Amino acid sequence: MILTHINYFADLINYFSNTLGWGFGGKILGYVIIALIYMTFFSVAGLLLVYLERRVAAFFQLRLGPNRVGPWGLLQTIADALKLLTKELFGTDRKDNLLYHSAYYIVIIASLMALSAIPFSKGLVAFDVNIGVFFISAISSVGVLSILLGGWGSNNKYSMIGGMRSGLQMISYELSSGLAILTIVLMAGTLSMTGIVEQQRDMIFLLKGHIPALIAFIIFVIAGTAESNRTPFDLPEGEAELGAGYHTEYSGMGFAWFFLAEFINMFIISAVGVTLFFGGWLAPFGITDGLGPEWAWGLFWFFLKVFLMIFLLMWFRWTFPRLRIDQLLTLEWKYLLPIGLLNIIIMAVFVYFGLIL
Amino acid sequence: MSYIGDIIGGIKTLLNGMKVTGAYFFPNIINRKYVITRQYPDEPAIVFERFKGEVVMWHNENNEHRCTGCQACEIACPNGSIEIIWDRVLNPETGKKVKQIDQHIYHLGMCTMCNLCIQACPTNAIMWSTNFHNSTYDRSQLTKVLNRPGSKLMAGVEE
Numbered sequence: 065m066i067l068t069h070i071n072y073f074a075d076l077i078n079y080f081s082n083t084l085g086w087g088f089g090g091k092i093l094g095y096v097i098i099a100l101i102y103m104t105f106f107s108v109a110g111l112l113l114v115y116l117e118r119r120v121a122a123f124f125q126l127r128l129g130p131n132r133v134g135p136w137g138l139l140q141t142i143a144d145a146l147k148l149l150t151k152e153l154f155g156t157d158r159k160d161n162l163l164y165h166s167a168y169y170i171v172i173i174a175s176l177m178a179l180s181a182i183p184f185s186k187g188l189v190a191f192d193v194n195i196g197v198f199f200i201s202a203i204s205s206v207g208v209l210s211i212l213l214g215g216w217g218s219n220n221k222y223s224m225i226g227g228m229r230s231g232l233q234m235i236s237y238e239l240s241s242g243l244a245i246l247t248i249v250l251m252a253g254t255l256s257m258t259g260i261v262e263q264q265r266d267m268i269f270l271l272k273g274h275i276p277a278l279i280a281f282i283i284f285v286i287a288g289t290a291e292s293n294r295t296p297f298d299l300p301e302g303e304a305e306l307g308a309g310y311h312t313e314y315s316g317m318g319f320a321w322f323f324l325a326e327f328i329n330m331f332i333i334s335a336v337g338v339t340l341f342f343g344g345w346l347a348p349f350g351i352t353d354g355l356g357p358e359w360a361w362g363l364f365w366f367f368l369k370v371f372l373m374i375f376l377l378m379w380f381r382w383t384f385p386r387l388r389i390d391q392l393l394t395l396e397w398k399y400l401l402p403i404g405l406l407n408i409i410i411m412a413v414f415v416y417f418g419l420i421l
Numbered sequence: 422m423s424y425i426g427d428i429i430g431g432i433k434t435l436l437n438g439m440k441v442t443g444a445y446f447f448p449n450i451i452n453r454k455y456v457i458t459r460q461y462p463d464e465p466a467i468v469f470e471r472f473k474g475e476v477v478m479w480h481n482e483n484n485e486h487r488c489t490g491c492q493a494c495e496i497a498c499p500n501g502s503i504e505i506i507w508d509r510v511l512n513p514e515t516g517k518k519v520k521q522i523d524q525h526i527y528h529l530g531m532c533t534m535c536n537l538c539i540q541a542c543p544t545n546a547i548m549w550s551t552n553f554h555n556s557t558y559d560r561s562q563l564t565k566v567l568n569r570p571g572s573k574l575m576a577g578v579e580e
């Protein structure tokens with residue numbers, strides 16, 4: 065598939081390298097600027113999500129949450145991050161230094177790479193590849209590696225159990241989320257994220273694919289919650305049993321990167337869910353088409369939809385109790401996976417006979 | 422079929438749980454009157470009547486207390502938080518020497534709020550205060566003299 069979409073990031077690189085005539089240096093400059101934009105987004109969105117999580121949790125529990133630092137406590141997480149920056153980094157004796165320290169780089173790299181393939185708005189996607197969905201699910205599996213390395217490298221049995229549980233859980237649930245994504249890909253006929261969004265101009269896929277799409281959405285939300293290691297699937301952390309699981313032995317920024325990446329993973333899951341099922345940055349029923357620049361409205365709708373999806377995940381977190389490990393695996397292998405496989409067949413039949421709307 | 426029944430039942434209970442938490446969240450985000458948090462330095466703290474903050478000695482408006490200096494509290498105290506400095510003073514009416522306290526010294530820093538001194542007091546001279554602002558910058562300030570300067574025994578307590 066030839067990609068002929070507008071891409072503002074590609075335009076930026078083109079401007080530096082061709083219009084200004086800086087050649088290869090201009091290209092590098094463009095890449096660096098884009099990387100800086102994404103890194104800024106990573107940290108700002110991560111901190112905002114931590115704030116949001118604490119605030120929403122407080123509202124669920126009839127508390128107030130952080131409300132002292134800055135207006136409505138908005139600067140609370142920035143203060144926390146500054147505190148963590150000034151803390152000493154120390155680990156256990158005889159830790160595996162290479163694995164221990166590479167773990168948090170890998171988790172950031174995996175999150176940033178997955179972010180790069182998400183279309184934030186019309187033309188606002190850094191890595192507009194024609195296998196975007198596949199790329200994101202492949203990269204989010206790399207995140208497992210960092211957790212396993214962190215658990216293994218810490219030289220702590222609790223960390224290792226946490227890391228192993230996490231590996232088990234994420235690899236299991238990767239299957240279900242992959243099947244849910246495939247169901248939508250079957251309907252869209254493309255793996256490109258921008259292509260999937262463009263196909264939902266007339267109707268979002270959740271409505272277009274009615275029954276199989278709804279089942280796929282439910283499976284995707286459950287598997288996504290499990291993949292981002294959030295309650296009710298937070299066995300890898302398991303405060304009561306394991307201390308804090310794989311990041312027990314990390315301090316200061318080492319811990320903060322894991323923490324931020326966890327929230328960014330939640331953002332990525334929500335963004336992928338929104339792109340696949342709710343039409344990404346497209347306005348619902350095209351209500352804002354022709355009112356001002358499309359990319360600005362796209363950003364607004366994208367972040368609104370992602371916020372609602374994240375809120376759903378937070379609602380899950382503060383409602384459901386944690387699963388036991390056997391319940392976790394029963395849910396995946398006996399329920400989600402067979403249903404997912406059946407669902408993909410149903411979707412194939414629907415697509416073949418033209419039963420989708 | 423119980424397989425599908427399990428799934429439907431599971432989803433139903435999950436939605437039921439979300440309904441319960443949602444019923445907390447949404448009223449709370451619209452109207453803050455449901456919030457149970459009290460922002461203490463800004464709002465007054467709610468202290469229960471029976472809260473054991475520190476031991477105080479009751480004085481009436483004529484600067485009279487009810488402590489006869491019997492030292493029952495000092496004996497009852499398991500960790501020596503109470504020391505009473507006393508003397509025998511001649512009562513001019515009866516011509517007898519009577520015990521009178523000079524200083525009822527209370528070491529708040531050593532007190533475990535065990536309530537034994539207050540149970541031991543035969544004249545109900547000491548009691549609990551609900552004051553909990555007890556932190557100081559210097560530990561010597563935790564040693565308090567409970568009887569006010571110039572106070573004397575209330576008439577009729579000793580009978």
